[in-house]
Amino acid sequence: MTxxxxxxxxxxxxxxxxxxxxxxxxxxxxSDRRQELDALLSSLEALTDAQPTWAAFATDAGxxxxxxxxxxxxxxxxxxxxxxxxxxxxLSRALAAALRVSADLGLDLVVDPMTxxxxxxxxxxxxxxxxxxxxxxxxxxxxxxxxxxGNGPVLEGTALQIAGFLLGVTDDPPRPPAAAPEPPELAASxx
Numbered sequence: 802m803t804x805x806x807x808x809x810x811x812x813x814x815x816x817x818x819x820x821x822x823x824x825x826x827x828x829x830x831x832s833d834r835r836q837e838l839d840a841l842l843s844s845l846e847a848l849t850d851a852q853p854t855w856a857a858f859a860t861d862a863g864x865x866x867x868x869x870x871x872x873x874x875x876x877x878x879x880x881x882x883x884x885x886x887x888x889x890x891x892l893s894r895a896l897a898a899a900l901r902v903s904a905d906l907g908l909d910l911v912v913d914p915m916t917x918x919x920x921x922x923x924x925x926x927x928x929x930x931x932x933x934x935x936x937x938x939x940x941x942x943x944x945x946x947x948x949x950x951g952n953g954p955v956l957e958g959t960a961l962q963i964a965g966f967l968l969g970v971t972d973d974p975p976r977p978p979a980a981a982p983e984p985p986e987l988a989a990s991x992x
Contacts, residue, residue, distance in 0.1 A: 834892040837916045844911045845899045861898035889923045896920050897968040914946030914960035924967035
């Protein structure tokens, strides 16, 4: 790589902010979270199809109007959700509501770790203050996905555990990684 200088520019410089790194097609990057929201609704539908539960979920998620418009059907609700762009705030509220429903049912919710990571990153900046204070000054790392954010000593947990904690739904915070076991000391041999 060469610039306006006579010699080549060091390769690591292309990774610095505001650098001259090569252009890439970023046409697929979007803030629209409809697909992730629909996948979350699909996971919730696998747990229950009870209308009172779905009505409570929709109210908690801030989507009660869409539930009413769908005339109380899960299929109609999912179709209504897909009709309009949805942002990370809506996805975060929906994940928090779905986690509460799954806890009430005593069942595990299946969520894509990347979706949970996007919500965790959002909640780290917009979630309850006391939760943000717990993770401040730390690197938060998912043990089941390839993502981390923040700086400092590492705290880790599953992506869904981290998101649930930062959303204020669960009280299970990310924790320091378990230390690797030390090899046993060799017993001194008698002489």
